[in-house]
Amino acid sequence: MRNPFAFGSPVSGLQFGDRIEETRFLVRRIGTGQNVVVTSPRRYGKTSLLLHAADEAQRIEHARVGVASLLRCSSRRDVAEEVTRAVVDGALGWLVGTAEQISDRLRRLPRVTPSLERDGWRLSLAVGAANETFLADIRRPVELLADSARDGVPVGLVLDEFQQVAEIDPQLGGFFKTLCDDLPGVSLVFAGSHQHMMERLFVGTGAALKNAAEPLSLTVIPESESVAFLQERMVAAGRSIDGRAAGLLYRLAHGIPHFVQLIAAAVYDRDVDAATEETVREAMVDVLSRQRADLASRYELLSPNHRRLVAGLAERPVRDPLSRASLVRFGLSAASAARARDALREREVIEFDADVGWRIADPIFEGWLRYGLPLDLGARIDASAIG
Ligand SMILES: Nc1ncnc2c1ncn2[C@@H]1O[C@H](COP(=O)(O)OP(=O)(O)O)[C@@H](O)[C@H]1O
Numbered sequence: 001m002r003n004p005f006a007f008g009s010p011v012s013g014l015q016f017g018d019r020i021e022e023t024r025f026l027v028r029r030i031g032t033g034q035n036v037v038v039t040s041p042r043r044y045g046k047t048s049l050l051l052h053a054a055d056e057a058q059r060i061e062h063a064r065v066g067v068a069s070l071l072r073c074s075s076r077r078d079v080a081e082e083v084t085r086a087v088v089d090g091a092l093g094w095l096v097g098t099a100e101q102i103s104d105r106l107r108r109l110p111r112v113t114p115s116l117e118r119d120g121w122r123l124s125l126a127v128g129a130a131n132e133t134f135l136a137d138i139r140r141p142v143e144l145l146a147d148s149a150r151d152g153v154p155v156g157l158v159l160d161e162f163q164q165v166a167e168i169d170p171q172l173g174g175f176f177k178t179l180c181d182d183l184p185g186v187s188l189v190f191a192g193s194h195q196h197m198m199e200r201l202f203v204g205t206g207a208a209l210k211n212a213a214e215p216l217s218l219t220v221i222p223e224s225e226s227v228a229f230l231q232e233r234m235v236a237a238g239r240s241i242d243g244r245a246a247g248l249l250y251r252l253a254h255g256i257p258h259f260v261q262l263i264a265a266a267v268y269d270r271d272v273d274a275a276t277e278e279t280v281r282e283a284m285v286d287v288l289s290r291q292r293a294d295l296a297s298r299y300e301l302l303s304p305n306h307r308r309l310v311a312g313l314a315e316r317p318v319r320d321p322l323s324r325a326s327l328v329r330f331g332l333s334a335a336s337a338a339r340a341r342d343a344l345r346e347r348e349v350i351e352f353d354a355d356v357g358w359r360i361a362d363p364i365f366e367g368w369l370r371y372g373l374p375l376d377l378g379a380r381i382d383a384s385a386i387g
């Protein structure tokens with residue numbers, strides 16, 4: 001039997017759980033041509049949700065939806081190629097048929113040259129004049145998509161990892177705003193992590209895309225739903241996990257879908273028929289031990305003051321890291337603690353959680369700081385301490 005849990009790439013089918021309200025919301029907005037901006041930290045399940053919603057919009061609304069990821073884009077030209085691929089291949093389904101048929105359809109995109117590679121068609125853009133802007137090349141495929149809506153079918157374009165736009169150049173955000181204004185029939189779904197960068201693009205004074213899209217901030221999946229998901233997946237694999245064990249797993253993962261699946265996969269790997277809290281603790285030790293070298297080097301890259309703050313927050317999250325008691329515990333002055341807090345928050349190493357206060361964002365790093373850091377090299381982490 002294969003491990004019923006998956007992490008590391010977006011999930012679909014049975015590995016995708018819940019997110020019912022969020023899916024419905026996105027499908028509805030795509031159906032009516034409205035724009036949405038989806039934000040969350042990494043690993044909360046944005047891409048999985050976007051792909052699921054795009055499928056559902058096709059199934060329920062018969063929409064044409066393209067999904068582009070700007071993750072690997074570092075220039076406007078890359079953005080143009082990726083948007084073209086998403087529209088031409090995903091939304092319009094133009095890359096099926098004979099080579100001749102495909103070239104024929106692509107005549108409507110004069111600067112795009114298709115070539116057949118091992119993993120399918122590749123679309124590349126011709127480079128023309130020296131001060132080429134490539135903006136028209138981003139716009140043209142989206143216009144084609146808008147044209148295709150003339151028959152009354154809703155159309156959408158998902159732009160995942162949209163925060164990249166801010167890295168590429170300062171004008172690109174404004175260009176997408178123009179696109180929104182000029183093509184009201186197309187639903188643009190922007191998505192991104194790096195909260196502060198997305199905020200710079202969408203909220204606040206001077207944000208290029210202010211009011212251009214309705215916000216949807218993705219939080220963790222609630223505990224009761226995650227517990228039910230864990231139990232169902234285990235049962236489907238001929239095993240079980242009791243409610244308390246699943247609850248402990250959820251808390252150790254901070255409820256973040258990626259870490260829930262990561263720890264659950266380690267629980268499954270322990271090969272016990274009925275997993276208990278003890279199994280979950282042992283599985284957490286397995287994960288921490290496997291990642292030990294990486295976790296240690298992550299810590300070593302921090303400055304001494306940053307190390308003090310992360311070690312202190314891992315030991316116990318606090319509402320006010322600048323309180324006298326916190327400062328004594330961290331061994332930091334108020335000014336150093338404030339600087340460390342701001343820098344580590346900016347890098348998303350720490351976060352403020354409404355329930356517990358300031359804490360380490362990555363639950364595995366938190367676990368290692370708490371249980372692995374104090375140990376001598378090679379010593380085994382004591383499972384009974386975890387939780
Ligand atoms: N709806 C879901 N149900 C169960 N697991 C999920 C779900 N969404 C995400 N995950 C888990 O989280 C991981 C990261 O998801 P992904 O969609 O890539 O997140 P993001 O795009 O926000 O970084 C997935 O590999 C999977 O393990």
Ligand SMILES: [Mg+2]
Pocket residue numbers: 046047048160
């Ligand atoms: Mg993603």
